[in-house]
Amino acid sequence: TLFFFSLGTMLTLPSLKPSFLSSSESHLCPSIAQSDAFSSVRYKWRSAGMRQKTILVKALDAAQAYDYEARMTMELERKSKLKIAVVGFGNFGQFIAKALVRQGHTVLAYSRSDYSSVAREMGVAFFSDAHDLCEEHPEVVLLCTSIISTEAVLRSLPLQRLKRSTLFVDVLSVKEFPRRLFLQILPPEFDILCTHPMFGPESGKNGWANLPFVYEKTRIGDEDARADRCDRFLEVFANEGCRMVEMSCAEHDRHAAETQFITHTVGRMLGRLQLQSTPINTKGYETLLNLVENTCGDSFDLYYGLFMYNVNATEQIERLEVAFDSLKKELFGHLHDILRRQIFDGDMGKLDGFPKKMVPALPENGYAKESKNVQE
Numbered sequence: 409t410l411f412f413f414s415l416g417t418m419l420t421l422p423s424l425k426p427s428f429l430s431s432s433e434s435h436l437c438p439s440i441a442q443s444d445a446f447s448s449v450r451y452k453w454r455s456a457g458m459r460q461k462t463i464l465v466k467a468l469d470a471a472q473a474y475d476y477e478a479r480m481t482m483e484l485e486r487k488s489k490l491k492i493a494v495v496g497f498g499n500f501g502q503f504i505a506k507a508l509v510r511q512g513h514t515v516l517a518y519s520r521s522d523y524s525s526v527a528r529e530m531g532v533a534f535f536s537d538a539h540d541l542c543e544e545h546p547e548v549v550l551l552c553t554s555i556i557s558t559e560a561v562l563r564s565l566p567l568q569r570l571k572r573s574t575l576f577v578d579v580l581s582v583k584e585f586p587r588r589l590f591l592q593i594l595p596p597e598f599d600i601l602c603t604h605p606m607f608g609p610e611s612g613k614n615g616w617a618n619l620p621f622v623y624e625k626t627r628i629g630d631e632d633a634r635a636d637r638c639d640r641f642l643e644v645f646a647n648e649g650c651r652m653v654e655m656s657c658a659e660h661d662r663h664a665a666e667t668q669f670i671t672h673t674v675g676r677m678l679g680r681l682q683l684q685s686t687p688i689n690t691k692g693y694e695t696l697l698n699l700v701e702n703t704c705g706d707s708f709d710l711y712y713g714l715f716m717y718n719v720n721a722t723e724q725i726e727r728l729e730v731a732f733d734s735l736k737k738e739l740f741g742h743l744h745d746i747l748r749r750q751i752f753d754g755d756m757g758k759l760d761g762f763p764k765k766m767v768p769a770l771p772e773n774g775y776a777k778e779s780k781n782v783q784e
Contacts, residue, residue: 489513490640493546495561497523497534501552503609504579505532507616507648516544542569548641551578551586555713558586562593572597573629575637579603581668581710583657585717587626599634600626602657605645606668610702617649624657665720672711673728675703 490513494501497519508515515532517523518541527534535541542565549570553561558580576598578586583602590600603623605612612619628638646652655663679700689697703711715721 490548491546492548492550493541494550494552496553499609511644516541516546539566542566545571547637548575548577554709555580555717556709559589573634575599577601577603579605581714582717583660587657599628601638602626618651620653621645621650622653622655622660661718662720665718665724669714669721669724672703675699679704
């Protein structure tokens with residue numbers, strides 16, 4: 409006898425033999441006839457009077473939450489995620505952690521300041537003790553500290569409590585400095601990935617699409633698992649739409665001195681002028697105001713780090729000074745006494761109350777030199 413359970417109803421049927429059900433016979437056992445699990449084998453009645461057997465049939469066509477396929481899918485999904493420790497859970501650390509959590513990774517955080525409430529709201533486990541953090545054996549340690557504090561923080565970590573194959577990643581705006589530091593301090597068994605997301609909480613607040621992410625695989629083990637772990641970390645930024653740029657740390661610093669350091673320098677110089685918005689702002693002026701806001705909004709420690717820990721920055725400061733001096737010389741070199749008198753005291757009439765100007769004379773070489781006040 410076959411006991412068939414369908415929607416809570418038990419049917420008792422005689423013994424069956426494998427065959428294909430005809431359309432006229434499918435009403436005898438509609439659940440079996442319609443089941444995808446029985447798509448290749450069907451059953452029909454055998455003659456009565458034969459010895460009967462008891463068979464229990466379960467509804468194999470129903471999707472089970474914990475069947476083999478679902479378990480394997482869940483296991484594959486779990487293995488694709490990383491346990492990442494964010495060291496330095498300030499503004500930038502929280503900015504990066506949000507993307508890590510959003511993509512399903514397990515995120516741990518450690519900082520000298522108490523960010524436990526912020527971490528809890530984000531779904532991040534916060535640790536106030538570095539030993540407790542390292543005992544969680546994160547697969548990746550992501551340093552989100554300031555440039556000038558990186559060495560002190562790195563030396564304070566109990567590296568002996570981590571797995572020997574741990575991947576260390578930095579996100580500093582300079583790259584040669586952390587590269588040398590990692591190679592000097594970290595055990596040779598540790599993997600090293602030097603990165604620079606060339607955006608921050610302000611420039612990346614509307615998404616990371618097409619924003620550059622620079623990286624160098626400084627030291628990654630030969631094992632497939634370690635290479636795969638590195639790639640999975642990089643996928644976090646690729647999945648957010650970043651423009652992934654693989655570049656050596658030395659080349660990065662050469663370019664960054666011209667782009668990032670000059671940008672911050674000009675922005676901070678304009679900030680010292682205390683520029684204000686006006687009713688007749690041009691697009692160019694609006695760009696300058698935005699530059700001041702973006703650069704002066706960062707800490708001075710960041711700017712100082714860009715200068716102190718990039719050997720190319722000093723050269724850029726000198727070039728900036730030479731360029732400004734050259735521009736002044738070119739500007740004043742085109743002035744001469746007669747033109748100034750024509751503008752202020754000549755045919756246009758005397759401008760009463762207008763202060764006398766220092767008009768530089770124009771020597772033969774075309775460069776200006778200081779001259780006495782021009783009198784009528």
